[in-house]
Amino acid sequence: MYDVIGSRATRAIRVLWMLEEIGAPYNHVAASPRSPEASAVNPSGKVPNLRDGDTVLTDSAAILTYLSDKHGALTHTPGTPERGRQDCLLHQVLDEVDGVLWMAARHSFVLPEERRVPAVKDTLKWEFNRNVARLADRLEGPFLMGDSMTLPDIVLTHCLGWAERAGFDGPGEALTAYRSRMEAREAFQKVITLP
Template sequence: MYTVLGSTKNRTLRVIWTLEELGLPYDQVKGDPGSAEAKAHNPSGKVPALVVDGEVLPDSVAIMSFLSDRHNALTFPAGSVERLRMDGHIHFLLEEFDSLLWVSAKNSFVNPPEHRAAEVKPVLKWEFERSLKRLEARLQGAFLMGEQFTIADILAVHCLNWAYTAKFPDASPVLKDYAKRCRARPAYVRALAER
């Protein structure tokens, strides 16, 4: 049994979706970053975090990788060319999507007002729009890795969802269909359901 810290309003959704895809039991302690609920389990207040064997481990992508490796699903064997390709997708998504969205969030509401720079947002949106074309070119069929759904798809769709709510440039019809196909998965629906 795993315990997940955080709510589906943030990157915690990635972890919960992964757990649901794997069919694993888990408890969820809801709480926003820095909240009393999060700090009760993780002194830094960082979410998402996964409690494993009494240890609190943060970082959504590291948790997704750990879970998929540990339960031998949503990934490929370490050292395989397929794993290299999947990890390449993950690094691309972190560099070209997640990081841009996070910098925008910090300059919108996360940082104190005196430490925000609104003038950076148009550049972030321009870079994001350019990367959308690159993401579309990476699709190798139904998913990033062809017909096999992986944690790279969870990360990609979470970033596309986040971009939509943050009013970033719109995805192409191909990417919208891809995201819709992933969001139709029963595990995604379960991940969003109230626990």
């Protein structure tokens, strides 16, 4: 039984969705960032956190990789060219989409007001549009890597929803249809009802 610490409104949704996809049992602690529950397992107070026995893992991408390798699900075999491509895609999504959205969030409400540069958001929106267009060109089937759902699909789908909530432009027809397919999955639908 895993413990997932972090509310669904954070990157914890990625971990919860992964666990639902693979059918692994978990306990959900819907903690906000810097809450007592989050700070008890991660001194930074960041979420998500995954507790597996006495081990606590932090960072959604690291947790997803750990779970996929441990359960042999939503991943290609380590050391294969397919896994190399999967890892490239995951890092591309993290760097070029998640990173852009996080920077926009920081300059919208995370940083102290006197440290925010609201004008940077126009550049970030331009960068987001450019980066998702490149990802749309990489779609090889129903999923980023063809016929198999992998970790980059979870992260990209989450980011596309985040972008919409943050007021970014739509990602174009191909990625809008992709997001709809991904969010229609039973595991995702179950997770969006959590706190």
